[in-house]
Amino acid sequence: MELFYSRDIEGGICRLDQDESCHCIKVLRHRCGDEITVIDGCGTLYRCRMTSDSYKGVEAMVLSSEEGWGSHPYRLHLAVCPTKNNDRYEWFAEKACEMGFDELSPVIGDHSERRVLKTARVEKILVSAAKQSLKAAFPSVNEPVSVKEFIAEHASDNALKLIAYCFEDDSAPRRSIKEVLQGYEGSEIIVMIGPEGDFSREEAELALKAGFIPVHLGASRLRTETAALTAAAAVYLHHMA
Amino acid sequence: MELFYSRDIEGGICRLDQDESCHCIKVLRHRCGDEITVIDGCGTLYRCRMTSDSYKGVEAMVLSSEEGWGSHPYRLHLAVCPTKNNDRYEWFAEKACEMGFDELSPVIGDHSERRVLKTARVEKILVSAAKQSLKAAFPSVNEPVSVKEFIAEHASDNALKLIAYCFEDDSAPRRSIKEVLQGYEGSEIIVMIGPEGDFSREEAELALKAGFIPVHLGASRLRTETAALTAAAAVYLHHMA
Numbered sequence: 001m002e003l004f005y006s007r008d009i010e011g012g013i014c015r016l017d018q019d020e021s022c023h024c025i026k027v028l029r030h031r032c033g034d035e036i037t038v039i040d041g042c043g044t045l046y047r048c049r050m051t052s053d054s055y056k057g058v059e060a061m062v063l064s065s066e067e068g069w070g071s072h073p074y075r076l077h078l079a080v081c082p083t084k085n086n087d088r089y090e091w092f093a094e095k096a097c098e099m100g101f102d103e104l105s106p107v108i109g110d111h112s113e114r115r116v117l118k119t120a121r122v123e124k125i126l127v128s129a130a131k132q133s134l135k136a137a138f139p140s141v142n143e144p145v146s147v148k149e150f151i152a153e154h155a156s157d158n159a160l161k162l163i164a165y166c167f168e169d170d171s172a173p174r175r176s177i178k179e180v181l182q183g184y185e186g187s188e189i190i191v192m193i194g195p196e197g198d199f200s201r202e203e204a205e206l207a208l209k210a211g212f213i214p215v216h217l218g219a220s221r222l223r224t225e226t227a228a229l230t231a232a233a234a235v236y237l238h239h240m241a
Numbered sequence: 242m243e244l245f246y247s248r249d250i251e252g253g254i255c256r257l258d259q260d261e262s263c264h265c266i267k268v269l270r271h272r273c274g275d276e277i278t279v280i281d282g283c284g285t286l287y288r289c290r291m292t293s294d295s296y297k298g299v300e301a302m303v304l305s306s307e308e309g310w311g312s313h314p315y316r317l318h319l320a321v322c323p324t325k326n327n328d329r330y331e332w333f334a335e336k337a338c339e340m341g342f343d344e345l346s347p348v349i350g351d352h353s354e355r356r357v358l359k360t361a362r363v364e365k366i367l368v369s370a371a372k373q374s375l376k377a378a379f380p381s382v383n384e385p386v387s388v389k390e391f392i393a394e395h396a397s398d399n400a401l402k403l404i405a406y407c408f409e410d411d412s413a414p415r416r417s418i419k420e421v422l423q424g425y426e427g428s429e430i431i432v433m434i435g436p437e438g439d440f441s442r443e444e445a446e447l448a449l450k451a452g453f454i455p456v457h458l459g460a461s462r463l464r465t466e467t468a469a470l471t472a473a474a475a476v477y478l479h480h481m482a
Binding site for chain 2: 070072091095098099100132133134135176177178179218219220221222223225226229230233234236237239240241
C-alpha cells in the first residue's frame with residue numbers, strides 16, 4: 001500500500017513536500033484526480049484527491065480521515081544511548097517502529113562513546129518504517145540530552161519507568177522486564193537502555209531516586225540496540241492477547 | 242572478554258585456524274604460555290594454554306572445560322525465508338543469536354524473491370555474535386531447502402511447530418505466538434517465517450497437515466526479519482522468569 005507523509009494538512013487541503021511530491025509524480029506517476037493516502041505522522045490517515053500534480057508541490061483535497069490508524073494500545077518511550085555504530089541504532093529504530101513505540105530519546109551516558117546523533121536521519125528512517133508497516137504515527141525523536149538530564153525531566157512522570165543495566169546491586173535487586181510489565185496495569189512506559197559500557201552506578205542511583213525500577217532483560221548479554229529491541233518486544237508481546 | 246573459536250579440539254589439544262591464529266598472534270599479540278579461552282561452537286568453553294604461537298596455526302593445551310557455557314533452557318529452530326536484502330537477514334541472525342537460538346534453516350517459499358543464500362556469510366556473523374554475547378554455542382546453519390521440503394523433513398518432529406503467516410483462514414484460526422507458547426510445557430520449538438510475499442495457501446495447508454500450528458505475531462505488520470526476531474524474542478521472553 002502506497003502511503004505519503006505530510007505535516008501540512010490544513011483546511012481540508014494536504015500539501016506534500018518536495019521529496020514526497022517528486023516521488024508521487026515522477027516515480028509513481030500520479031496525476032490530478034488520483035486518490036492518494038497520506039499519514040500525518042501523528043496517528044491520522046487522510047484519504048485525498050489530488051488537485052495539483054506539480055512535482056515540486058503536490059496538493060490534494062481531503063476526502064476522509066481516520067484517527068489512530070495502525071495504532072497500538074500503549075505509549076512507549078525508549079531512551080536509548082546512541083551506539084558507536086550508527087547503522088545499529090538506525091536498525092533498532094526501524095524495527096522498534098515496526099513493532100510499535102511512540103517516542104525516542106537519544107541519551108548520552110557517562111560511559112557513552114558516541115556523544116552525538118543526527119536525529120534527522122533517524123526520523124527519516126522512522127517515517128519510512130511507519131509507511132512500510134502501515135502506521136499513521138511514527139515515534140517522535142528528541143534531541144540528545146544526558147542520561148542525568150533525562151532522569152530529571154521524567155522524575156515526576158506517572159508512567160512505569162524502567163532502567164535496564166547489567167550490574168547487580170543488592171540494595172535494589174533487578175527484576176525481569178517481563179515480571180515488572182506483568183504487574184503494571186497502566187499503558188505509559190519509559191525504558192532506559194545504556195551504552196556499550198552500561199550505565200554508571202551514579203546514573204543508576206539517580207534513576208532509582210527518580211522512581212525508575214531496575215530491570216534486567218534476561219540471561220543473555222545483549223548489545224545496546226538488541227537490548228532496546230528486546231525491551232520494545234517485551235512491551236509489544238505483553239500487550240499481545 | 243576475548244574468545245576464540247575452533248572446531249579442532251582433540252586429545253587435549255586445541256588448534257586455531259588461520260584467521261583465528263592471525264587475530265590471536267598479530268592483533269592480540271599472544272605468545273606461548275598465554276592462557277586463551279576457546280569456544281567450540283557446540284556449547285563447550287575450553288580454557289587453554291598456548292604451546293605454539295605461529296600466526297598460521299596456534300596450538301594450545303586444554304586446561305579445563307565447561308559445558309553449556311552461556312546456554313539457554315530451550316531449543317529453538319528458526320526456519321526463515323531469505324530476505325531480498327542480505328543485510329536484513331544477517332542483522333536478524335546476529336540479534337537472534339544474542340538472544341539465543343539453536344538452528345537456522347533458510348527456506349525458499351513459493352513467494353520468495355531471494356532464492357539463494359550464502360550460508361558461510363551467515364555462519365561468520367553467528368560466530369561473531371556468539372563470541373560477543375559470551376555463548377559457547379552458535380546456531381547451526383542449514384543449506385537452503387524449499388518450504389515444502391522443510392515441512393516434510395519435520396513432519397514427524399515432536400517439537401512445538403509453529404508457522405506464522407499474515408492471512409486469516411477461518412478453518413484454522415491463528416492464535417498469538419505468546420498464547421501458544423504459554424500452553425507448551427516442552428522446550429523444543431520450531432518457527433517458520435515466510436518471505437515478503439508471505440507463505441502461499443498451499444504451503445500453509447501442507448504445514449497444518451504436518452502438525453504446524455498457525456500463529457500470528459501481534460497486530461503489527463512486520464518485515465520478514467522483524468517477524469523472525471519477534472518470534473525469537475517471544476521464546477526468549479517466554480523463558481524469562
